[in-house]
Amino acid sequence: MADTAVPSLPPGPESDAEGDTESDADSAEFAAERLRRVLGPVTVVRDTVLSGGFYNSARLLELADGRRLVLKTAPRGSALALTHEQGLLDTEALFHRLAARAGAHVPTVLHHEPAGPGTPAEWLLLTYVDGTTWDAARDRLTPADRAALRHRLGESMARIATVTGPAYGYPRPALGLSGPDWPSAFTAMLHAVLADAIRFEVTLPVPAALLADLPVRFGHRLAEVRRPALVHFDAWEGNLVLDRTGHGEWRLSGLIDGERAFFGDPLAELVGLDPLGSAEDDPDLMAGYRSLAPGLTIDTGARVRLALYRVYLTLIMRVEAVPRAYEGELASWRDTWSAEHLTRQLAALDALDA
Known part of the structure; x- marks a missing residue:
């Protein structure tokens, strides 16, 4: 993290x-x-x-x-x-x-x-899924517990990614946020949240035109995705339920709140489950994922796409603060973090493009 x-x-x-x-x-x-x-x-x-x-x-x-x-x-x-x-x-x-x-x-x-x-x-x-959320149990987990759970989480993400959707994007065609290929679907998804920023008068830390052009600039990398895999996109620790008997081994007993799901690049799951970090560099998580999907490779194209998905998620987190009327410390943190994170991801994309 x-x-x-x-x-x-x-x-x-x-x-x-x-x-x-x-x-x-x-x-x-x-x-x-x-x-x-x-x-x-x-x-x-x-x-x-x-x-x-x-x-x-x-x-x-x-x-x-x-x-x-x-x-x-x-x-x-x-x-x-x-x-x-x-x-x-x-x-x-x-x-x-x-x-x-x-x-x-x-x-x-x-x-x-x-x-x-x-x-x-x-x-x-x-x-109801019995247990406690991972974030609530965090202080009770030993390093060994965490390593084992991250391995199991990787396995679970790999299983979910085996599901193939009928099209790319959000599974509600009426929204216009889906398409026959990943570049077109992701472009629609990104442009929609940029339009939301205008609608809710959200100030962006970088020009909107620069962000809107990203799917064009990196369209060849998005086109490397050839199958619309099921992606939860919100599998952070608050949506992961853990359980154990007495003082025994912790189990990953459930994944909840699948309301943000879409069909697209399975790599996007890594961004949703670790929005503040870089899950692709977690050896335990990736070992669990590769135990079921050994072909997963984090090459230059993958890192470009991961940066694009982090831009998208960061924009959502920044823009949603207005319609949800966040205030105080949470609103301040989201504003500062999202500005820093967008700048960091754009710099990463520049370096990868070079």
Whole structure:
């Protein structure tokens, strides 16, 4: 990981993102009604709002029969959002179904319902993955624990990458963020977040035209991607669930929150799971990945593409701060970090191009 310190994250933005005025009691009753529609006459004995999310809201619902489920609800359609942030729960349902078939440990999808008449906001019902997130357990992990877990994480990423999509880009054709090849899809994705920066009046630390030209300048490197692999793109430690029995060995028990997934270069996964660092230089992670995909090579073309994906993710993190109304330390850190990171990645691209 990079030396940059990330400030403590605020509670999840359920009330702000949702734009909802319902009381907690009303929300709990609404959640129970949704469960009954899907599962029949069940009794919720405990309803807990899950914090830590930054877009969709989530509730842990514990049933009288012992089941533990997660109900995720998207913001209402009137909420401010980036262009690609539409139908995210549909994407999450698709990701979990495909990843499960590939052998990855992910929540089971029980029901997905898009927004429509009588349903003001999209929602998704999932099984709950027992354990604790990696970032919450970080201080309890020994170096040996971490090495073993990173190896297993690499294996999991390799399994997910075996899934091939029908096209490149985000799996919602209506957004216009997909294409028949990776250069066209990635160009649309990058240009969309640059358009979002204009829409939300976000100041960029470098000229937008320079960033918009990157897929043209490095189109030959993007064209090296010949298969639209499934990419989670948000597998950082807060979305990785660990578990163990007593003081035994830690296990990677689940990957959650697949809402940011797309089909594209499997190398992009390395950027999403380690946004502040350089996962491609982690020997444990790469050994795990190559144990299932020995052909993975980090050559000049790969490093160019990794830098491009870091530019894209950094732009998302910078621009989303405005519609999500981040404030204080978190907003300040994102602004400073994103400026430094963009400059660093552009310098890396110049050096690789030379």
